[in-house]
Amino acid sequence: MSVPKALAQPLSLKLASAGFLVFWCVLAAFPILWIAVLSFKEPIDSFSANPFNVIFGPVTLAKGKGLSAIDILAGLAVMYYAVRIAVGPLKRAVEHMTPKGFLAFGWLVGAAFFATGFLIVFVGFLPLVTSFLNGVLGPLGTPILGMTIEHYQAVWIENGFSRNFMNSMIVTAGVTTVSLTVGTLAGYALARAGTMLAFSILIAALIFRALPHSVLVAGYLPVFINSAEILAPILGENAPTLYGQPVAVIAVLVAINQPFTIWMLRSFFQNIPAELDEAARVDGCTHFQAFRWVIMPVMWPGVITTGLFSFLLGYNDFLVTSLLLDAQNQTMVPAITGYFNRETTTTDQVEAVAAAVSITAPLFLLVMIFQRQIVSGLTAGAVKG
DSSP states (O other), rough: OOOOOTTTTOHHHHHHHHHHHHHHHHHHHHHHHHHHHHTTOOOHTTSSSSSHHHOHHHHHHHHOEOOOHHHHHHHHHHHHHHHHHHHHHHHHHHHHHOTTOOOOHHHHHHHHHHHHHHHIIIIIIHHHHHHHHHHHSSGGGOOEEEEOOOOHIIIIIIIIIIHHHHHHHHHHHHHHHHHHHHHHHHHHHHOOOOSSHHHHHHHHHHHHHHHHHHHHHHHHHHHHHHHHHHHHHHHGGGGOOOOOOOHHHHHHHHHHHHHHHHHHHHHHHTOOHHHHHHHHHHHTOOOOHHIIIIIIIHHHHEEEEEEHHHHHHHHOOOOOHHHHHHHHGHHHHHHHHHHSSSSOOOOHHHHHHHHHHOOOOOOOHHHHHHHHHHHHHHHHHHHHO
């Protein structure tokens, strides 16, 4: 579509905009890509002053740890088709096989199966195929790029990082579930109520959201520490101590996140015409049935977008998790910080980098699967028609 001449941007503005965008992308992506590269190298290569040694890993390659051209091409092919499956067949399969009203749960199950299948193919099946091809194809099977996964094996298997991963999943699942459940109900009610009480609740939520997280943690901390004595009259002598348990972190993070969730979902509900509610009521639905069967199907992009922000809050939190969880129940972010804070060798430092790279994989998976819902949700929340 042609742009009117009066609205066309001058060449200098186009070049400046494109240059700034490229600079920003490089600035944002470079640290992630760089630590991802050095996490697959021997410590001598990882911390070399020569960037080409970090990229090609000559010491790693000399120790017999490398990838051939066959390995690289096969790995890129698997990742390419994994992305195609995630944004195509996986989406269609989830929407077709999930019962009506359980789309969010269907996406969680679909994402779990997709991640499991990808790991089986990429880590289990692909090395067997490429090792056979390397032995058959001669020069094409000669290693040309130094790379090793021993640091990831040490982190996840020997150091028990998988336990930290499971703790993170428990916390984020709890925060996201509670925040969305309360947020959708409260956001819908406040969007449809035009009273001063509803406005006062929104202002109170905004003030609560502005409080520093350390203040909320300090307020909850004595309650969790003394929870056994507080719950003893109800649960008896076996009353649990909540301090150090994931439920304590979930409670605090929900308290921090709930005002934001309510405000965001309220804006989405306001963009849905009230005539839909009225039409559902005329057809015989109760208020809750209208909300459940008419409004929520329209709201899924907004719910998924808000759920992603709730997920990121629980997944990336450091302050609350480090203060309220013990070492046994620690999540990934404080565990990685512990790697860097202790006295370590260069091998331990590379393992810490490998752990840091590992926690980005679920985020890329989420964005890749829900990219369409996120874009449509952000657009719907930004523009009120």
